[in-house]
Amino acid sequence: MIRISRLAAATAVALALGAGAAPAMSQTAARPAAAARPQAKPRWPGLPPGAVEAYATMRDGTKLAANVFKPEGKGPWPVIMTRTPYLKDGRIDPEKDPKGARMKEALAKQAKHYTDAGYVYVLQDVRGKGRSGGFYAAFENDVEDGYDSVEWAARQPWSNGKVGLTGGSAMGITSNEAAMAAPPHLVAAYVVVAPQDLLKNSYMGGVLKEKDVIGWQRDQGIAEDVLDQGRRRVANDIFWQRGAMSANARFIRIPIYNVGGWYDIFNRGDVANFEYLQNQGAKGARGNQKLYMGPFGHGNLSGGLEYPGLDRLALGGDQEIRWFDHWLKGIDNGIMAEPPVTYVMMAAAEKGAYSPKNRILRSANWPPAYREVRYYLEPDKALSTRPPAAAEAKISYRDDPANPVPTVGGANLTFERGPMDQRAIPARQDYLRFETPALDRDVAISGPVKVELYGATDGPDTDFMAKLVDVYPDGYEALVLDAPIRARYRHGRMPDEVRMMTPNAPEELTIDLWNTAITFEKGHRIALHVTSTNSPRFEVNPNTGEAPGEHRLPPRVAVNSVYMDASHPSALVLPVVYPDDAKK
Structure with a gap:
């Protein structure tokens, strides 16, 4: 998750080892060599x-x-x-x-x-x-x-x-x-909430997760100059790739049971690691993977939703023991005859009004079969499945780095997390809420969610943020997924892929919102919130085009635009599925 300077880490280690140093041997050392007798090393008193x-x-x-x-x-x-x-x-x-x-x-x-x-x-x-x-x-x-x-x-x-x-x-x-x-003697693994790549996880869409990365390191006493080094490490390089599953999972030859949470900081990793190893992995890995995804985060969920009986996870559970019994002991307990994927299809979950449509489903693979349905952004801030017909349409707003949109929930580690109510963010000109009419039937989705956003800015660089939101009949705006993209990284993060924006020229930016499984129930609304800041969850872009970690130029107010016309059909793209019980 977080890289720490060797100097700071060494200091912490020295203190830790000093506190638990072995007893001095001065009396033995003072004796003549011939008189010295072997002594059993005292048991370390700190052992559990x-x-x-x-x-x-x-x-x-x-x-x-x-x-x-x-x-x-x-x-x-x-x-x-x-x-x-x-x-x-x-x-x-x-x-x-x-x-x-x-x-x-x-x-x-x-x-x-x-x-x-x-x-x-x-x-x-x-x-x-x-x-x-x-x-x-x-x-x-x-x-x-x-x-x-x-x-x-x-x-x-x-x-x-x-x-x-x-x-x-x-x-x-x-x-x-x-x-x-x-290693030749490694037979199997059981991995809970782990990323695919630290680079992609710590710098989502090229935007640093400010509080969870820099804030956590600062709390450990890491020096500011070292933190600034971390701010600069946004581009891909060999050092990131050395420990990246996306680059090296092909060398894995064992079965792995991946367990993840829909609101977890490593949501993307558990799913992506399973997908590759199950379908493209080496002999021994391919076809022998398992995945479980549930409605939990990296800690207790915050906000007004709860999933009783489905939002807790512990290592050492019966499922883990069954996994190891099969692979390490050769016990035929039926676990490999079960579908490879088990996941919780979330639904309405306000405290005191929990829907029975929250349920456990199983699948032969991830994602389950789905079809992409585009919900197009409209100038009146509606979402519609009809492609736009207007020749020109856009909404513009001023993005002021000195007045960022505050974070309310999300896949966080060190502060409030999960499906919190976005109504805590008041109406403001730089926070665009698009939503469907109240649904006349359930809409169930399972799989990857993305936003195809045609955006422009009047400077060289800016950020765009997207949130998938489930709007309840009583108005509760439950955050489902959120993610950013830094415009300069719209083509990728290899050094030769970085491109500044042409001022006021719209370009397509794809925002990867990761995976989920949720039923937007009849009477709810599907919403997409678009903005350019989400602080302190993400680093605020100064809109200057400076290199990451540089602070020589004063931040500037950017005029950002979201286009939504026939030539620039910005859309929320959902993986819609139709399980039998969702048709009722």
Whole structure:
């Protein structure tokens, strides 16, 4: 998710290791050599209950620490491993911090779920974190370290040589990176909420996710000059590609169960990773993937909607154990006979008025069969399935970087998230609300959503933002998806694809809103909101055309236009499906 400077990371590691340093050996060292006697290394007091600490040596000699939890009885057993930057022991000093003790108990409880199922569970600190050596540079070493760690686990006396990887978020990223390295003893993985590419996720449409990327790093004490370096890294390059699933998933040879959330920050990744591996992956991966998508985010949802029983997700659940039982133990439990895709078709979900049309559906692939339906923007701010006939039509507004549109929900990590009510954004000239009439029947969609926007600006560069919104009969404007595009990256983010805009000349910009599955119920309205800012979710474009991270020119007010005529048919493009129960 977020790259951290080596200097800042090294400082944090030094403090962490200093707090948990091994006892001094001065008395032994003071004795004559002949008098010295071997002494057993004292057990590290910070371990969660039931854990034994072990060290794996990486190819460069760096030692990574892990907690090993073994089942009762006599092994060897198959192994499930998680590689974490969030400390295998929780907080270092549980005696001074009661929360630390509770965290250790939670870690032990998580491990017990695996050991009760007959697996050794290995929880490893990644390089430069917790008890592990080396310097922490987020996700830069996890290809090689993941390979070496899996192979280390396979060689241990308690292991039968079959290893699975599991984890969510950062631990999902480390699992994917290890899988790309294709260690011979890695058999399967269970990955929860992980991206496809960090570049595409952190800079959606070429626009930096300001609060979740820069804000999170700043909270970790990263220096401002280092943050500015991150602001400049918008173009694609070899360093981004090295850990990118889009470039390297072809090397994966194992079955992976991907689990994601419709409101999650990694929505796109779980779906895209499944799609490629299931349909184009290498032998061992192709045809052996699973996908589950539910109505949850990267944390509890904010706002007035809720999905009881469908919005919670935990690692170590029965579905995960079934997955590993099949692949690591060879148990014929029927999981591979089930459809590859399970997803929640969302519907009306206001608190106290939950619709029964929220339901679990299954599919042979993702996306399910659909047809694209275009809802065209009209000058009166309606959405219509009829293509525009006017020779000229547009709406213009002034985009002032000093007065950005505020963020209200979305696929956020560090602040309020999910399907919040967009009525919190008052009427303003730079926030365009387009919507259909009240629907006379349900409209169900499953798959990728995009906006084909013909936009213009009076300067060299600007941003356009789009939101898919479900408008309830009582007026609640539930945010479903939102995404931006920076105009200069409309052709791509390879260095030779960057193009400034010609002032006041409309061009087509495709905004990828990612995937969803939702039924817009009868009586609701389908809405598209268009603007140029969404702060602090996204970085505000100064509209100057300066290179990313530069601040030499003062921000300028841009006049931006959205075209909607016969030659420039701006449209919301929805993947409409017709499941049998949606026809009723």
